[in-house]
Amino acid sequence: MSRKPDIVMIVTDQQRYDTIRSLGADHMDTPNLDRLAERGVTFSNCHVTAPSCVPCRASLFSGYYPHTNGVLANGQEWSRTWVSKLQEAGYHTVNIGKMHTIPYDAPAGFNERFVVENKDRYYEGRWFFDEWDKALAANGLKKQQREEYRKRADYKTSLGAFTWDLPAHLQSDNFVGGMARWWLKTKPMEKPLFLVVGFPGPHPPYDPTPDYAEKYMQRDVPLPEVTEEELEQLPPPFVEKRRHDVEVDHDSVAWDLKPSRDQLHRMRAYYYANVEMIDREVGEILDALEEAGRLDNAIIIFTSDHGDCLGDHGLSQKWAPYEEVTRVPLIISAPSRFDSGRDVGELVQLFDLGPTILEWAGVSLEDSYEAESLNPALDGKSFKGRSHVFCEQGKDVNLTGAEYLTMVRSKTHKLVHFAGQDFGQLFDLVNDPGERTNLWDDPDSATVKQELKNVMLEWYVNSTIRTRNVRKRTVVPLAEPA
Template sequence: MTDAPDIVFIITDQQRYDTIATLGASHMDTPNIDRLARTGVNFSQCHVTAPSCVPCRASLFTGYYPHTNGVLANGQPWSRTWVSDLANAGYHCVNIGKMHTIPYDAKAGFHERYVVENKDRYMEGRWFFDEWDKALASHGLKKQQREEYRKRDDYRDRLGAFTWDLAPKLQSDNFVGDTACWWLETKPVEKPLFLVVGFPGPHPPYDPTPELAQKYMDRDVPVPDVSDAELADLAGPWVEKRQHDVDVDHDSVAWKLDPTPEELHRMRAYYYANVEMIDTQVGRILDRLEARGNMDNTIVIFTSDHGDNLGDHGLVQKWAPYEEVTRVPLIISAPNRFKAGQVDALVQLFDLGPTILEWAGVTPDPTYEAISLNPALQGETFAGRDHVFCEQAGDVNMTGASFLTMVRSPTHKLVHFRNSDEGQLFDLTSAAGETKNLWDDPGAAEVKQALLQRMLEFHIESTMHTRNARRLIVSPAGAEALQ
């Protein structure tokens, strides 16, 4: 194991692809993520397997699609991961920040966990006190969250955007970054290191410190411009979700059916400011890694678990599998191992699992539905996936659909709703993109049928491939078996 690389996996929560300057977001200042992108391999078409936190992360850390591992919605139990394979191979495995296992403090294969969960943990696990709660309590404080924000006269106008008004070091992303730096500075590790740093942001509430909030408020940031025609053409489940998000203020976001341009500008500005805060912490972590003296044998991953509609399509947050939600940044930087560049083939976020295991000299379980990205990283012929898939079921925010499946090719996307004649079909190559639904367009019938057929084959292939799976994590019904 002397040549085994240190692996540092940085994952944000709810960060869109179009938030990194080097990758085309001219409205952003992200010098440290840019630093990774310039020295690393950028996967420009990485898509998540689920459009919300828990099922996506369960899929990422197990190597199976949500319908296979049984975790299809937020709040459902999971804790078994391939991290234990790294530990068995001689790695010291550490998680600092958000991992979103259920229960929150499950070992999940790690030797050490410093748990920091949602900024606005209002429902499940509400009274679980994580490291951030304890730090705030040591200062006689509690986190800014829904119960406090609701007292504001302008609560419903903020769309989840609030400045962090306590000490800057106690903001959740700064706290996670500080904790990671402290660990790297003080903990001697003789074994190869697998370190997962999970930032809670830019997941709402969008809560940057005041000076960064003002910086982006003063900028001409992109603001959604949703037409009446697009709103009239929305699928029924998303019409219902729009109203649900007005009625129920998830994550301190009280949505509006017709927010003003000023309100949308503030929401976007605060979100982007939160991304820059994270970027600063990424830079500090990279500096600490440099100081440890092993960067020549360290692989750094930067990614996110899904994006955020941020008002696009008249929607907020996630769940609806538009590109703004399903497409995430994925950068892998190890200049001594992998030549910098861009891979445009379709891949899925959970493909990181077998990729990481191979770096550690571990043979991935043959029943994994995830595939290795190492051929692409090593400059070999890499076709990627012909289609990517995304699925969700049973979440409290998705009241209008009991189960959705997205199938996306390089040119088209189809969203199927269980027990419904309604669906979505988009030509991603057209100027209209995901604003014009072709589901009932006779001219698109052939493409629609081909994608429905591919979705059927996807489920059949999944069943056949995983029928002998040895390490599936249990479904909620079997939660008592969790270890």
């Protein structure tokens, strides 16, 4: 291909890896994501570098691990990205929807930004009025959120699952999809395009429109199986998280320590319904690209910033680095460039997309990047992937019982280390893929436990050496000095 490709990156928020029908999720209907997978390359073992929104996205768009760029929890400021390098390479850069920079409207290397943030910003950024707020206000409406949901008699038992009862086109994901289509249909473009479409869902509140909610309420969906034995093995920070999530209704989710099967079914049905709504919007974005004559030379990326426990392990939402949280869908589709219908099962990290995209644009990579290009795998060359993937999280609004945790995962085992503590987690992923039996104190597992601790130590040391000249470069001042 002689022309630089258009690059369209679609990022959902909090979407589990097991939510795409063609990749094994028989309970889902996702025809458009299925089409992307059939016409693309799937990375089935892609893991995030942080189990929450802001640090994961800061890492994804910087090319550095959270401990390097200094963004370890939600609410921490970040705005420097590699997107500006695409501008310098001649790209027109656009973000429509959620990006979660702090501040929300930081340029972050984009020529245009149409910001849509969390559905429920009851505490953080409550009075920041994004494009969605403005659209609702223009129609004489305000969004459904915590202060309204709390008036419902069933609020405490709904686990964050509520239908969207305002006009369907103003539901957040429908709105973002519609804005992306509007932009593609109306904006004349002479430069190659880098477009990031950030869907707010299926992050809670889980708010599909009634028709989609009813569809999934009528079908069997996988529900969590949690035993008392597993709950007794949870480390103290996750026990504290369970308590905290009952007392504080973050994101309109009032958690229940012993939810009924009916409660769990409703929560998951609404979550899966929201995923299918996003799938429909993805299909319409692809149609808009085709109508604009941009699809044949486009590379389409579909992924998410992390997953959601949805009751697995007795936990709500994210922050705990189980597979349901750290492992995300990643599909890259460009049939004219990459052989289609392939699955790459080697371990990769979500932030590896950064150098991959920069290489497509002809941009030289910085030696200090901790992210690694996926292009050898896409090009069908020898690709070993990573021997280990890492995930880290600082103390956060929902993770109040730990100052800092680090996950290291090999192909066979996972270790979760809590800074300054004697407790932790160790799982044999071969014999216990559901991560239900904690082997941290098992004498027979002491050798693999120490091996993974050593890997984590070497990772930190090598990271410090490699990035010693670039630390804390992720924030751009609001006003550059003259």
